[in-house]
Amino acid sequence: LDLAQIKEVYEDDFLIGNAVSMGDLEGPRLDLLNHHHNLVTAENAMKPSYAYGDDGSFDFTGSNELVERVAEEGLLLHGHVLVWHQQSPEWLHSREDGTPLSRDEALDNMQAHIRNAMENYDAVYGDGVISWDVVNEALDGDWSNPEDWRGQLRDSGWLRAIGEDYIYEAFKYAREVADELGREDLVLFYNDYNDDQQSKAIAMYSMIKEINEQYADENPDDTRKLISGVGMQAHYNANTNPENVRLSIERFIELDIEIGVTELDVTTLTPNETIESELERQAYLYASLFQIYDEYSDHISRVTFWGLNDTNSWRSDRSPLLFNDTLTAKQAYYAVVDPE
Template sequence: MLKRTHMRIMTLMCYAVISFSICTIQKAVAQSEPSTQMTLKDAYKDKFYIGTALNAWQLMGNKPSEMHIAQSQFNSIVAENVMKSGRIQAKEGEFNFELADKFVEFGEQNNMHIHGHTLIWHSQAPRWFFTDQQGNLVSKEVLTERMKTHIFTVVGRYKGRIDSWDVVNEAIEDDGSYRNSKFYQILGEDFIKLAFKFAHQADPDAELYYNDYSMAIPSKRNGVVKMVKKLKDEGIPIHGIGMQGHIGLNHPDIKEFDKSLEAYSQLGKVMITELELSVLPSPWGDAGAELSDTYTYEDKMNPFPNGLPEDVQRQFTQRYVEFFKLFLKHSDHISRVALWGINDGNSWKNNWPVRGRTDYPLLFDRDNQAKPVVKELIELVR
């Protein structure tokens, strides 16, 4: 009887030792492997804000799973379209803030950094902004007053609630010259100065940014630096530069992107805005983001309608990692890195520059599942 009891005790002790060893090994493995609970916003919280763009469908409550990703993975938001002048003031004096209000409220409820996009932009401005009742271009005085009214009304409504604004969007061409927009035709380069002055007057505490695409092109870089330096020398409150991140597998040259980050950081803070990585071919090679440019659909322009091959997926991951390494290198000057959408299905790249294509440019797939690149980006800062 004693012998049998002794054997039972020895057996229990062995089980205890084995269980302890297994627990110890599991704990060590857990400590060495990345936590599945780690999110992008947690990983980069000491570096810069990680943002995403929200669209109208999401803000109207039609995409709750996508909004959950916004809440869990990101700590900054920007409105994709609902704050642009054509949406907010389609008719003179008639402001529609329904979705813009929902956007700001969502950010406030989730303690997020909120970025306003955009106050002055030629592409989605309402036509009435520039013309009189006869269809003729208005005078400098009229356009100035319309700009002031719009900016004071929009920025004033969200004073103290929106942290930063894209005040002027895409005013410089790739060759460094001023874009010949209606704003420029009527007011010359002074329209940029006026926009920043009005925005600062409407909310003195908001950070104000100039935002543009193809910002790694040397000639464009030089043009933007020249413009911003001139305005800052005149005392115009420009706090930073937004570099749109419409990148592809082969463009832009990451070395030139690095040079631009260096140059723009000398002027103030830098934001990486509208970031996505298209894996599809461009009709023009290295494409920017000029919305008026379109291209006829061809099968060769839509090579992956049913999913990405493994080798392309690897290239996609590697390219994102390369850029985030660059962002971390300049993290002392970068205040925000913002993805232009939550998942592949709601990316504008599915329809531009060729309509009807299937692209895969974002960090979450069409089923709202994190791609392998998310783990890699988290590992960069662990």
């Protein structure tokens, strides 16, 4: 903990975040978290599947415990996630036999979820919640024609039940709830992965642009963008070309909304963290990324790592983070704090 604090190195540029579970909020893990970060995302606790009791009624007991700890530490919180095809109860949009609910039933469930989650966390942590991933990973096409984002929509339960405007409806409703809570400033993100691939970036860009135009047409008095943040999950590997990341950032800047790097990790190419050359390559990519993030820091509001150390990562077999099993800084850490 006598190492340079990442959050201090980038304090004039963007927030530094990490993904947390309860176990990160005590002991040496908490010390490391506080030393380098000023923002957190719940790695799992705030996902829809954790918001309901067995009888299907809302139950935020577990997640609130985590958010209360985060609040005690004074860390800012990015809400993750409201509408997603994973880690969400199927009954929100589908019947037991797998067929979709009617549009109205599914819309009611989606709106009830958005309202209850946003109100709950607002009651627990108020302004400490600075933003939400409203819709996550809605795009997953064959990319043959990425400008046609409708053709690239993921075949999810939400899409089948509500139709392709479920994304617009989710953001519109989240905006309404945020405004009712007096949170006109709350940033509403569309979040997705493979953000370095240009066809995906084009689809994300086209979707956000069109949805924001539709909202502007329907709400001429509201000068805000409906989707006010684009989340680049940034689940990369040591072979990712940083120049593609730059191209995506430049494209997203045209949307004139906040850019967030929301789930950054860089896997090694083989599942063996002892190969020195791989760790070097990983560190090199981290350095290139932070040089680019720094260059565009006027547009990037936060860079969030997806986990504190390799052992606890969702991709632990490829050692993707800055600290190793014993919480010791890897080359990747030194690359991040001194990327030149």
